[in-house]
Amino acid sequence: GNSVTQMEGPVTLSEEAFLTINCTYTATGYPSLFWYVQYPGEGLQLLLKATKADDKGSNKGFEATYRKETTSFHLEKGSVQVSDSAVYFCALKTGGGNKLTFGTGTQLKVEL
Amino acid sequence: DTGVSQDPRHKITKRGQNVTFRCDPISEHNRLYWYRQTLGQGPEFLTYFQNEAQLEKSRLLSDRFSAERPKGSFSTLEIQRTEQGDSAMYLCASSLSRGEGDTQYFGPGTRLTVL
Numbered sequence: 001g002n003s004v005t006q007m008e009g010p011v012t013l014s015e016e017a018f019l020t021i022n023c024t025y026t027a028t029g030y031p032s033l034f035w036y037v038q039y040p041g042e043g044l045q046l047l048l049k050a051t052k053a054d055d056k057g058s059n060k061g062f063e064a065t066y067r068k069e070t071t072s073f074h075l076e077k078g079s080v081q082v083s084d085s086a087v088y089f090c091a092l093k094t095g096g097g098n099k100l101t102f103g104t105g106t107q108l109k110v111e112l
Numbered sequence: 113d114t115g116v117s118q119d120p121r122h123k124i125t126k127r128g129q130n131v132t133f134r135c136d137p138i139s140e141h142n143r144l145y146w147y148r149q150t151l152g153q154g155p156e157f158l159t160y161f162q163n164e165a166q167l168e169k170s171r172l173l174s175d176r177f178s179a180e181r182p183k184g185s186f187s188t189l190e191i192q193r194t195e196q197g198d199s200a201m202y203l204c205a206s207s208l209s210r211g212e213g214d215t216q217y218f219g220p221g222t223r224l225t226v227l
Contacts, residue, residue: 004154036218042220043116043218043219043221044203044205045218046215046216049215089154091154098143098145098160098167099145099160099168099170100145100147100157100205100216102154102155102156103154104152105154
């Protein structure tokens with residue numbers, strides 16, 4: 001079956017630090033990959049996505065590249081801000097299905 | 113606001129009572145999904161509709177759970193004879209089945225607490 005594994009949190013960084021949140025997956029077929037973000041007290045928001053190998057998704061300074069050879073979709077940002085503090089979820093969806101399979105989430109806390 | 117809306121945002125109930133949640137998807141989205149999220153975990157898929165047809169149900173959806181989408185617009189999720197293990201955040205999402213059909217947009221969720 002499909003599964004997503006994320007690095008455990010919480011991750012605590014200073015403002016302007018470099019961020020990497022690791023995500024690896026197991027899937028049948030060729031999945032689409034997503035990062036969702038959940039800010040405190042709010043619902044899940046799509047951050048970025050990639051639908052095929054070597055695609056790079058990007059949004060708000062965040063990037064993730066679909067690596068088929070390593071079955072990974074790591075989230076990166078060059079310089080984090082306090083406002084990036086949230087829980088980040090990696091997810092996948094296989095082409096023939098309709099449900100998203102999520103990782104357990106990684107909490108990011110950015111301090112001044 | 114044209115996003116996915118859910119009602120109520122919070123529900124506290126006693127064990128054994130029935131509860132019903134409502135989800136209004138983004139207009140023109142023909143697909144609607146229900147997920148459940150427990151503390152410290154990612155959302156888990158419960159069920160999915162395309163228009164009014166319920167096309168997939170997870171094994172997580174026990175006989176006490178029922179979902180409907182009678183006119184292909186809003187949806188309801190009912191839990192009968194609630195148990196403490198049902199305490200969770202219930203999330204609704206919607207999407208199109210064409211174009212950006214891969215992208216699901218989520219509502220704010222209904223937090224259920226069963227005492």
